[in-house]
Amino acid sequence: MQNFGMSEILIILLIVIILFGGKKIPDLMKGVGEGIRQFKKGLHGDEDNKKEQD
Numbered sequence: 757m758q759n760f761g762m763s764e765i766l767i768i769l770l771i772v773i774i775l776f777g778g779k780k781i782p783d784l785m786k787g788v789g790e791g792i793r794q795f796k797k798g799l800h801g802d803e804d805n806k807k808e809q810d
Contacts, residue, residue: 760768776784 773781
């Protein structure tokens with residue numbers, strides 16, 4: 757996988773802003789943050805279950 761430079765990141769951000777609009781981006785990022793939090797919580801939950809079984 758290639759490394760992304762600053763210009764590529766800016767182009768991607770511009771496309772996202774055009775597609776979703778400026779007002780929906782905070783809601784989109786909030787959803788992404790909640791998803792990441794749930795994923796991490798699930799990973800830690802599995803570790804807790806393994807400790808309880810031992």
